Each structure stands twice: as structure tokens, then as C-alpha cells.
Amino acid sequence: MVVNKEHHDCPVEDAIQIxxxxxxILILWKLTDKPRRFAExxxxxxxxxxxxxxxxxxxxxxxxVIYRKDYHQMPLKVEYSxxxxxxxxxxxxxxxxxxGSHSLRSN
Numbered sequence: 001m002v003v004n005k006e007h008h009d010c011p012v013e014d015a016i017q018i019x020x021x022x023x024x025i026l027i028l029w030k031l032t033d034k035p036r037r038f039a040e041x042x043x044x045x046x047x048x049x050x051x052x053x054x055x056x057x058x059x060x061x062x063x064x065v066i067y068r069k070d071y072h073q074m075p076l077k078v079e080y081s082x083x084x085x086x087x088x089x090x091x092x093x094x095x096x097x098x099x100g101s102h103s104l105r106s107n
Contacts, residue, residue: 018060018063018065021056023045023048023052023053023056024056024059024060026045026048027041027045027053027056027057027060027066028060028065028066028082028086028089028093029093030044030045031066031080031081031082031086032082032089032090032093034081035069035079035080035081036079036080036081037077037078037079037080038053038057038078038080041053041057041080057080060086061080064083064085064086065082065083065085065086065089066080066081066082066083066086067080067081067082067083067086068080069081
């Protein structure tokens, strides 16, 4: 992964740097099952502004976690998907799902 900010000596710090923020993990979660168009992501990530979605997608693309495919057609069609490195997050998201489901049942 490309870290667009500073490099740390700890891989966990690098990962947190890439995934930090309120929206990135939610965006990535929505991309785990299939590529999505911008409007679809905007609808699926409740509460995110268009400006923030654009910013977060750009950062994730710069960091090599997602891929932006422009179809060069009218009307404009762009899809976002996980790169190979982004796909490596799937098992982590599966565990977060299990943990969150368990935590909700426990409370």
C-alpha cells in the first residue's frame, strides 16, 4: 500500500493512517461484495456529503486500496472497486461483522 502521508515504523500505524476517518471503513465495506458507482456509494453510506465522499475516494485510490474505472461514455460512468490490497481487508471486515453482531447480542 502507498501511504500518502508520513511513514511510520509500525505497520499498524500505517494501516490506521490509511483507514482513519469516519467514512473510509464504511466505504470499503460497501465495496467488498461488488464494484459500485459514485451515486450508489453516496446512497449506501448514509450521512456522507458528496464533497466528503469524493475526498475519501481520492485518498483511498491514492493509497492503493480502491480502483477507479472510468468508462469514458456519456452519460459519465465511473465505478469504484477494491484493488488486490483492498481485497485483503475482506477477512478483517468479516471478523468486524462477527464481533459487532456478537457485541449487539451481548448488550
